[in-house]
Every structure is written in structure tokens, then in C-alpha cells.
Amino acid sequence: MLIDAVRGVPPLSVPKALCRACVSLLPGVSGLSLSVLGREPGTGVVLFASDDVAGQLAEIQYTLGEGPCTEATRLLAPVFAPDLTWAPDARRWPLFALQAAKTGAEAVFSLPLTAAAGALGTLDLYQERAGTLDDGQVRTALLVADALSLAVTALDETSSDSDGVVAWLQGAESDRVEVHQATGMIMVHLGVSAQEALLRLRARAFAQGSTSLAIARAIIDGSTDIGHE
Template sequence: MRTRIARELIDAVRGVPPVLVSEALCRACVSLVPGVSGLSLSVLGQVAGTGVVLFASDEVAGLLAEIQYTLGEGPCTEAVRLRAPVFAADLTRAPDVRRWPLFSVQAAKAGAEAVFSLPLTAAAGALGTLDLYRDTAGPLEDGQVCTALLVADALALAVTALENASSGSGGVVTWLEGAESDRVEIHQATGIIMVRLGVSAEDALLRLRARAFVQGRTSLALARAIIDGSMDIRHE
């Protein structure tokens, strides 16, 4: 099974231009893990508590990842902390609602009643998460869990290899490059908040998240507004 999954992911990106690799991987992952409404792959940002969505099968999948990084709670943030799978089979009732009260409400609004997060792990720690969701509540079947774990392992290897690839190694161009601007924007906005409000990096990031939540926006969207000057944070 592990060999088959790795082969299918490799075949999916063979000969694909770097700019289209994430899209090709996304399609392959969707075909490998049937029975879910959608999925996304995220990697951790350079600033603690931030993440970048590398690909999402649909708008809901991408939004769920952004919501969790904005709120700082949810299965994916817990999976990164624990370096273990975290499953929320029913976000409409306890215990999941008690565990993530803010995320549960936002997930339901987005159209998801179940979310399953699997960490992408490496020797140095968690790289990010593979997140699956369903629009109806209920647990994954054993076969789906097994397949999803193997897909997450294969993606962890792919992300590690691409992050370590240099521009001169056989002309390899990492498909993470396009997402790097997202990490930089959140980092830059955090720096602006630090300077203007005289707070620490951790406090600046918390303020960014809080303002984003109050306004119903993602951290990335708010970061861009701070950078382009359309959002004045001096009266925070």
C-alpha cells in the first residue's frame, strides 16, 4: 500500500511544471482518499502559530485551514502540537464543541461538520498537516484512516525534499516558492505591529489573530491590509 501511494503521487507530478505541482498533488490526494468532502495541505510558517495552505481541493477546505491558523485552535493546530492525528468526527456537539468552541462554530458556518488532521512529521518536528473534512458528521473508516496516514507520510517526504532542494540541484524549482510570500506577509505584518505598538513578536501575532477574528477575516488577509496601509493598527 505504501509503495502504491508513493508511486501514484510521483506519477501525478512527473513532467508537471513546478507551478502546477501543488494542483497535481491535490488531485492525486483526492483520488487516494475517497469518501471525504475535501482536503488541504498546509505547512508551518516561519512565525510561530502561522501556516501556509499549499493546496486545497475546494474553497471550504482552504477556509478551514485559514480559520484554524487565525483562531489558533482546531484539530490541525492540535495535531502539530501533539505530532499525532487529531480527529473531530462531530463538530456540532460535545466533546468536539467543548474542545474547540470557536473553531466548531466557524467550521459549521463554512460547511464542515467533521475535520480530520494528520501531521506531516520529520526528524526536526511537525512540518504541517494534511487536513480532511466532511460536510456531514461521522468518523472515518479504518481503511480511510490507514490510507490517509500513508498519504500524509508520503507528502511529508515530498515537502522535506522540496524544501531542501537548492536552486542549483538539477534545475529543481520548489513549488513551495509560491507560498513563501504568504509566510513573509504575516511575518512582515507582525513586525509592523511590533514596531508601532511596542510589543513582543508573540503579542503582535496574538493581536493580529484577534483583530482578524473580530473582523471575520483570515490572518493573511489582515496582514496584507496592514502592509498596504489600508488597516491602521496604531489605535489597537
């Protein structure tokens, strides 16, 4: 189904086509997203999201540096949080659990996309209400994650540009370019390392109830002052 979904589709339309196919294969969940890891630790690209909530959940985990997807890539194994409103899930990721509930998700399930070299990214599912996935949903989600792993690996290997970013990733990558640019501005202005600059950007995003991307854009256009970071 995934192959059929992208056959003959223009490169920049591939993410949307894959997203629609994944949604059709997993109709029992409220929404889903696919994130691909960036080259630097703690960075990533949200390749597609079925709705605003799914996209925000991915961005929140990127901003906070915690959540099921972080654990899934570290462990190279599925990580399920069936009830973020209650322990142990709420205690495991207290900041993410709080923000996820505000966004409208009480359960999140993350499956790693893997290759020989390690994690490529994650397929993240969410449900508006707390609850587990049934056996059929788990089996299908695992198969979808495996198929997406092959797709991302195959397409990345056919890339001809120096950064290894295929055409259908470039639109999503542009968002992270803004984060990298803002991080660089913080580094130069404050004389700190790239890692510390990214942590400062994330901290401001969390303190303001915003996202890393929104804060990065504000830094770039000069609407927020980084002099007192």
C-alpha cells in the first residue's frame, strides 16, 4: 500500500502521500507523525504529521528533549505511553506528559525506524484518550514502521546532494535550518557551545509555552532579544 501510495507522485508530495497511506492503515489511532533524526544530537525533522496535534507532539518532544520518541531512538525499541495523565507514564516524562495533555493527547506510542547504523527516526501515534493499542494495531504499526524504515533508507541512499537530504525531505528540513541558524546566532552572541545554545533555545521555548521553531524564527527576525539568554 505504501509503495502504491507514492508511485508516480512528485518528490515534494511524497510525505503527504505517505501520511495518507499510514492513516488508512492505522484508522484506530487519533493521529500520527513521522520524524527523521538530524545529524546533530537532539535534532530532527518532522517529515509528516496527520494533524496539528501530531505535529505539536513531535515538536514538543524536540523542544523538551524528552518523551517516548526520545526513548524509542535510544533503546531501538517501541515505547508506549498508554496514559500520560497518570503514573508511571506521567512520572517518567513529567514535562512532556503535561504539555501533551494540554495539546489534546493522553496516550502516545513511538516506534523506531531502524537501519544497520542505528535509529533513523520514529513513527509516533497518539490517542486523544488514554488506552492501549490492541494486538492488531501493534502488529500493523510495527509493519508500517519497518516499511517506512526501508523507504527512508532507500531514498536517502539515492540522494545526490552533499548533505544526503533527498528532495522529498528538503521542505521539512527547512524548518530545522531555522533552528540551526538561531542556534548559531546564540552561539556567536553569547560565546557558548552549540549544545548549550540549543539548550538555551529550548529552555526559552518551554518557559514561554512555545516551540523551538517559533522561538528560532523570532530570533532570526529580531522580534525577540537574545541578549539576556
